[in-house]
Amino acid sequence: MRPWHARNLSRAGLFAVALFMAPLFLPNEYYINILILGAINALIALGLNLLLGYAGQISLGHAAFFGLSAYATAYATTRLGLPIPAGMGLGVALSALVAWLIGMPTLRLKGHYLAMATLGFGIIVNIVMNETVDVTGGPSGFVGIPRLALFGFIFDSDRSYYYLTAGVLALAALFSLNLIDSRVGRALRAIHTSERAAQTAGVDIAGYKLFVFVLSAAFAGVAGVLYAHFLCFVAPSSFGFHFSVQLVVMVVLGGMASVWGAVAGAFFLTALPEALRGFEEVDILIYGAILVSCVMYMPMGMAGAASGLRRRLGRRRGGGAPGAPGSEEGGHAG
């Protein structure tokens, strides 16, 4: 038996192994790109899941936090000539700081003010990215961002970059699991269900909401700097309202309040447009149809469907015990 407090560590370890093995099953190197983007999106979705899935607070501007840090490190490492780690730190700190500034006034209020504030914020950030051509390069984007190098090692191959993002993602998953499985996580879930009951348990609801909002912006910030130093090019169109909504869909489709659901939702929605590319003109129709049927047949998201399936299989196995010998059990190794 593993000790109870190491359970999340072994889960995240298994996840890391799965991520590291994934490239072995790819038909060609092009797909590594999709895996990297999937891992970066999953990182944002993990943070958004803490905010939306657990604490029940909606942000419609997470693409902006993602973009802010991407542009910040782009600017810092080119125009300011800062070393890459410093630029990355600056980017993440900026996203977190801006989230704090937005959250301070709005999260003290009851109601969906955060959704409105982040909606407006996201749109404003996108306009600024487009209009301040001197700083951001405007609509045509910011070019010439250096590829990531840490401690003298240059991540110039896509494969090495994938292993880095996969490692960061696995750590972020462990971080999330451990956070949720603690008094902090219980407080967040309590706020989601009943703010009054959370208060009477001594939970500072405004404080926790602010904390988790800043934390989720920091997750998006980490994703942003990884994105910038991977593509070496950023443009405003990647950080618009459409992407903010897509991030929310990743969390909801994956299954609210599930770490693995958020990860699965992110990878699924990243890969789906690529998989549908062969259908040319009707791809957007199929995309829509798949999303609609997901919501219809998996109202609790992928995580909910998976646990439902597991329960059903378990019941069948348990029910068939007296008469039939359990032949199917031999095949599974877990």
Add this chain to the structure above:
Amino acid sequence: MPDSAPLLRLSEVSVRFGGVSALADVDFCIEKGAVTALIGPNGAGKTTLLGVITGMVAAQHGRVELDGADITALAPHVRARQGVVRTFQNLEVFANMTVLENVMTGRHALVRYGVADSILRTPRFRAGERACREAALEKLEFVGLADKKDILAGELPYGSQRLLEMARAVAAEPRLLLLDEPAAGLNTQETKSLAALIARVRDELGITVGLVEHDMDLVMGISDAVTVLNFGTVLASGDPAQIQANPDVVAAYLGG
């Protein structure tokens, strides 16, 4: 009794919602170690008064003192940490958590480890979590739900959810426990065992209880003191026998 200060003292509390006066110049005390009931017809302001005590309703005028200290300006969660904890008339259990997690959440303010401890699973985290778990189990045993600890709270029957709310509240180790209509929706049998449980909260755990309740048998059976509210003002205060004999009360409430 008169020489020891009351645990809770409200003086000249007034609350208005728009033009409607919910409470007008209310003085109210809860003595240490007693069960004090707050009764009155619907709309008399009982739940509002509970809100003023916990800080969930802001009073336009007046003062709330806990054990002599002014807590009028404190936020609800700060008051909870100082020992003012309540349950709710419309059950507010955390339906998506297990029964045990609900009670552990009740101890939120008593668990002393930070975010970094959670992430790194430090010895401090492990010790804190283990202690929290044990204390929560103890409270579940106290209300008789220990065997249900791993069930989702939302799947419990109604009566058990009431008990769970009680366990979650006493898990915070309050000085003052406020129960907002704890017998609402319970059958006679369940109400009887609730009365016994409230008495045990007072006697075994030494927690002072404030009780808002409509069930007169319950109120008169377990209360040490009763205050009657009517139209936002205090109509009468006294022990159950005095209240039952008070003609004003009979006219306004019991007889009506």
